[in-house]
Amino acid sequence: MSNYEFNPQVKKSIKDLLSSPKEVVITTHHKPDGDALGSSLGLLHILKALGHRVTVVVPSEFPSFLNWMNGSKEVIDFIRNPKAAKEHLSKAEVVFCLDFNDPSRVEKLQSDLMNVKVPMILIDHHLDPKKGFCDYQFSFPSIGSTAELLVHIMMDFGWDEHLNRDSAECLYTGIMTDTGSFRFNSVTDQTHLVIARLMKEGVRNDRIHELIYDTNSFIRTKFLGYTLSEKMQQIEAYNVIIFTASQSDMDRFNHEPGDLEGIVNFGLSIKKMKVAVLFSERDGLVKISFRSKGKFSVKFLILILMGFSSCGPSTTEKEKVAPQPTNSEELKESLIQQNRQLIAEEIEMIDAYVERHGLKLDTTSTGLRYKILEKTEGREVRLMKDVTLSYSASLLNGDLCYSSDTSGQLSFTIGQSNQPSGLQEGILKMKEGQKAIFIVPSYLGYGITGDELCIPGSSSILYKVKLEKVSQQ
C-alpha cells in the first residue's frame, strides 16, 4: 500500500466525474521529457482501461528516444497538428494537466487550454503551482516525479489494478528520468515502493535504460571525444572547465542540435570543478551553456564571459556581436586581465572601508591588512603548529558570516589547513593570547567563487581574532 492518502472529497469528486465514459485530454509541458510523456501515457492507458476515450496532446515535439513507448504514436503534437489538438480540446469533458505548474509552460497551447470550460485536474511536482488554473490540484513538490505521484494516486484510487506492462513501462520511464536513474535525493522508500509495484507488471528495466540512454550515434560520440580531448580547458584556480565548439568543428562532425548536450556534466564530473561552461558557435552567434555545483556568484559568470568575449581580434561587425571561441592562452590572458581589474576595485573598497572606520592597519606584501591589538609574551606561531581561535568573520558591509559564539572556536594546523591563506598569514604574526584584526582580500580568502555558504564571490573578509592557544610542538 502507498503511504499517500489524498483528500477523500477530491477523490470522490474525481471518481464521480469519471464514473461514466468520458472524452479525456491529457496534456503536459512544452518540450516533453521522460516524466512528462511517461506520466501522460501511463495515465492514458489506465483511463482507457477504465473505459474512457483518451488523447494525449503535447505543446511541442518530444525527443525521439521516447518514441518506443506504447501510445506515443497517437500523441498529438500541437505544433505539427494544431487543428487536431484544438478539436480534441474543444470536445474534451475532462482535462488532465501533468508535470507543469503554470499554464505558460504549455507555450503556444496556452490560449486553447485556458479556453476549456470543463473540469481540469493538475497532477504535478513542481514548486509553487499557479493557483486556480485547475479545478483539482495534486501538487506534491517533495515527490521526485509526476509519474511517481501518479502511481500513488492510482494506488489510493484503486486504479492500479488496471496497470499492465505498457503503462508500467511508461511510468517507470518517468520516474527513472526525473530521478537521474534513482540517484537524486528526491528518491525515497516510497519511490522504491512504487517501482516495486510497477515491476510486478513485468517492466523490462534494462531495456528501458538502454532505449533512453544508449542512443548516441557513432559520429556524435566521436564529436564528444574530440571536444573532451581537444576543446576542454581547465581554469584550476577558479574550479572552472570550459568547452568550446566552433562552427567548423560542428560541420566536420555533422552536428545536430543536442549533440553536445550533457558535455558540461563531464566538466562537473572532474574532481573539485564547480563550474562548467560550453561556448558553441552557431550561425555567427555563440550560445553559452552553463552549469554549476552549489552556489556561484553572478560576478564570476560575468568575469568568464568578459574574459571570453574580449579574446581574439574582432574584424567584422558580426564577430563583435559574436565572441569567437578561441585558444587557451588568449583566454587565460584575458581572464588574468579581467581579474586584475576586479582586484583593483576590491582594493579601493578596502581602502575606503579603512578610512571610513579610521583604522590604522599595516599591509603585508601580499595585501593582507592587519593590526595586532596588544603585546604579550605568549608562545609564537609557526608553520605546522596547531592553533585555536575565538573569532568573528564579517563582510565589509557588516554582515556577520561566522563566529565562535555560534559555531565554537576554530582549531587548525597552520600551513596545512583549508582556512584562507590570508587568515593563516595573519595568525603567523600573532602570539598566544593576543587579539588582532585582519582584512583578508578575496584573493587571499575565498576567491572569486566565495565559500558557497555565506561568503559571496570576490568578497573581502573582516576577521576579529583572539588567539586562544598555540600548540607546543
Ligand SMILES: [Mn+2]
Ligand atoms: Mn517531472
